[in-house]
Amino acid sequence: MESIASILRNAGLKATPARLFVLRLLAETTKPLSHAEIEALARKEADAPPDRVTLYRVLEALTAAGLATKAVDRRGVARFSARDTHRRHERHVHFHCLGCGGVFCLTAPPPKPPRLPKGFRLEAAEFDVKGTCAQCAAKGKSGA
Amino acid sequence: MESIASILRNAGLKATPARLFVLRLLAETTKPLSHAEIEALARKEADAPPDRVTLYRVLEALTAAGLATKAVDRRGVARFSARDTHRRHERHVHFHCLGCGGVFCLTAPPPKPPRLPKGFRLEAAEFDVKGTCAQCAAKGKSGA
DNA sequence: TTTGCAAATGCAACATGATTGCATTTGCAA
DNA sequence: TTGCAAATGCAATCATGTTGCATTTGCAAA
Numbered sequence: 094m095e096s097i098a099s100i101l102r103n104a105g106l107k108a109t110p111a112r113l114f115v116l117r118l119l120a121e122t123t124k125p126l127s128h129a130e131i132e133a134l135a136r137k138e139a140d141a142p143p144d145r146v147t148l149y150r151v152l153e154a155l156t157a158a159g160l161a162t163k164a165v166d167r168r169g170v171a172r173f174s175a176r177d178t179h180r181r182h183e184r185h186v187h188f189h190c191l192g193c194g195g196v197f198c199l200t201a202p203p204p205k206p207p208r209l210p211k212g213f214r215l216e217a218a219e220f221d222v223k224g225t226c227a228q229c230a231a232k233g234k235s236g237a
Numbered sequence: 238m239e240s241i242a243s244i245l246r247n248a249g250l251k252a253t254p255a256r257l258f259v260l261r262l263l264a265e266t267t268k269p270l271s272h273a274e275i276e277a278l279a280r281k282e283a284d285a286p287p288d289r290v291t292l293y294r295v296l297e298a299l300t301a302a303g304l305a306t307k308a309v310d311r312r313g314v315a316r317f318s319a320r321d322t323h324r325r326h327e328r329h330v331h332f333h334c335l336g337c338g339g340v341f342c343l344t345a346p347p348p349k350p351p352r353l354p355k356g357f358r359l360e361a362a363e364f365d366v367k368g369t370c371a372q373c374a375a376k377g378k379s380g381a
Numbered sequence: 382t383t384t385g386c387a388a389a390t391g392c393a394a395c396a397t398g399a400t401t402g403c404a405t406t407t408g409c410a411a
Numbered sequence: 412t413t414g415c416a417a418a419t420g421c422a423a424t425c426a427t428g429t430t431g432c433a434t435t436t437g438c439a440a441a
Contacts, residue, residue, distance in 0.1 A: 107417065145421095146418070165397065166309075169427080171313060188357065207345030213374070220364050221361075221362075223359075224359040246438095314426090316427085
């Protein structure tokens, strides 16, 4: 298996305590976590809880390196989850939960890009499916 | 025709200057506007620019009354649009030009939303197509 | 037309999430 | 072991949004 530290170094990031803690936390957690939640957990569990700002920068670095994904929930709060590197290149549609910011991979194939007016050049086509995931719907976090 | 004031009163809201200004602005604008953008426009155009907080409350009231739609953009900022404007664009595929930032409505029908796992609720399925528009392509201004 | 009052507004203060500047510390490769 | 670019801690600042409260106002009833 690959250690958290080597995952970081393979991505070109130094393996610092704050990064190790956050990446392990994201990998162990199914739901996307906000900065505030991560900070609270760090205060409880980490040996030397990192600074608030460091956590922001760690999350930024992990996202930039492709190890985490950032999404915004209904309240406008950024939420982060570990990125599943294995399925990165498969073609599939993502479902974005507006309640928790979670991203779920659907089995449906992506739709074909439409015809464009003359002269237009296609570069990317993204099918954005949004709604409420089962867990948030059950909690009643559904309505806006 | 129905005046902005009577639209407000029919929705059970008093027709105050701030509400008239905001609702008319949203109705005239295709792109969803943030609170900051609305405030800036109000400062320039309104006779007696409403307070920051009043604008927040106006937007809240319009949304609650069903006259406006609230959505959170990628940066986590709330954006508002008149409800019928929002409806008109719901069933369109949009082309985003990476060169000039322009948005074009395509004639192609949107793809059917995919099947979701049990308990998931669909709220929106948006097909966003990105590339270079004819004008930018001619100028060689390909995106980013 | 006048008037009463619930609703709307303005203002100040506060809350929360996120960013920036800078001095100090540290991971890690040479 | 050591040099240094990169990462961290800390303080300050910004952006977005909310709350409490005194004052004003839309509008419907008299």
